Amino acid sequence: xxxxxxxxxxxxxxxxxxxxxxxxxxxxxxxxxxxxxxxxxxxxxxxxxxxxxxxxxxxxxxxxxxxxxxxxxxxxxxxxxxxxxxxxxxxxxxxxxxxxxxxxxxxxxxxxxxxxxxxxxxxxxxxxxxxxxxxxxxxxxxxxxxxxxxxxxxxxxxxxxxxxxxxxxxxxxxxxxxxxxxxxxxxxxxxxxxxxxxxxxxxxxxxxxxxxxxxxxxxxxxxxxxxxxxxxxxxxxxxxxxxxxxxxxxxxxxxxxxxxxxxxxxxxxxxxxxxxxxxxxxxxx
Numbered sequence: 001x002x003x004x005x006x007x008x009x010x011x012x013x014x015x016x017x018x019x020x021x022x023x024x025x026x027x028x029x030x031x032x033x034x035x036x037x038x039x040x041x042x043x044x045x046x047x048x049x050x051x052x053x054x055x056x057x058x059x060x061x062x063x064x065x066x067x068x069x070x071x072x073x074x075x076x077x078x079x080x081x082x083x084x085x086x087x088x089x090x091x092x093x094x095x096x097x098x099x100x101x102x103x104x105x106x107x108x109x110x111x112x113x114x115x116x117x118x119x120x121x122x123x124x125x126x127x128x129x130x131x132x133x134x135x136x137x138x139x140x141x142x143x144x145x146x147x148x149x150x151x152x153x154x155x156x157x158x159x160x161x162x163x164x165x166x167x168x169x170x171x172x173x174x175x176x177x178x179x180x181x182x183x184x185x186x187x188x189x190x191x192x193x194x195x196x197x198x199x200x201x202x203x204x205x206x207x208x209x210x211x212x213x214x215x216x217x218x219x220x221x222x223x224x225x226x227x228x229x230x231x232x233x234x235x236x237x238x239x240x241x242x243x244x245x246x247x248x249x250x251x252x253x254x255x256x257x258x259x260x261x262x263x264x265x266x267x268x269x270x271x272x273x274x275x276x277x278x279x280x281x282x283x284x285x
Contacts, residue, residue: 024074029086030095030158032102035065039105046113054113061106072099088141090154096134097161103127104168111175124172128189131169135162151207152215157225159204160232166197167232167239174242180249187252194239198263201232222285230274233267240264 042057075083086092107123110116148154173182173190181187208229211217240260247253253260 020071020074021078024071025079025082027071027075028095029092030098030161031068031071032065032098033095035061035068035102036098036105038064039102039109042109043112051113058109058113061109065102065106068102087137088145090142090149091156091158093138093142094158094161096138097165100127100130100134100165101161101168103130104165104172107172108168108175111172117176120172120176124169124176127169127172131165131193134165138162151211152221155204155207155211156223157208157228157232159208160201160228162204163197163200163232164228164235166193166200167235170194170197170239171235171242174239174246177246177250181246181251184252187250191243191252191256194236194243197236197239198267201236201267205229205233219285222281226281227278230271230278233274234271237264237268237271240267 038057038061042054042061045051045057046054087096103123104127107120107127110123111120142148170190170193173186176182177186182190208226212226241264243250243253244257244260244264247257247260
């Protein structure tokens, strides 16, 4: 009985507090991918007519998103050294971009499924601020790092979340401003971010392709983040498609429509090319 009482005390308030602190200390920056995946499935269910599931997944995301934010803020306050170390870690740091993407996907989910444009707009501004903060912190940290890993150990598909997060900002703004165009400044910002997202994909994917084809790869090396090779270019094609749909109402898009049409088709074709290749690698693994 004494042993049982002792165990209960261990898992009581003090034990729960320690468990919370341990979770915050070791929190993986990429856990906001949970919000991304849940939002995407919710939107898909909405378009398939499965509205109850879509609404239930909104509820799931409104639980997951603040919980992850609470753990992230706790980590920044109590375990700042670990967070800063992660920011320059070539393997873990790209996960920070899921904070941006998760925030914007949550906004898109709310706009598309329940028409909550005010919520979407607030999350868009938050996502935009986070994008600037994380984008330049990450690339500065990994650039000035004194000791850097080899290409084999330093890069994988997770790096492409930089492009995913950028295009998620574009997609959210595109679904917010369906009826009336935003200001020309916001139009310019969104178009520029679409092109920046394209640049990031085109800059990073050659390194990943080189790593896949010229550097020895074990079964363990082919990890799930390599599927982002396809996912990043798929959301780029989606962002381009949404901009094309806004071509008649956004004045700044008009002259760019032929260019956007070709570029979007290019990225759709690239995304389609990746699918059988990744399935082949998954089968090999």
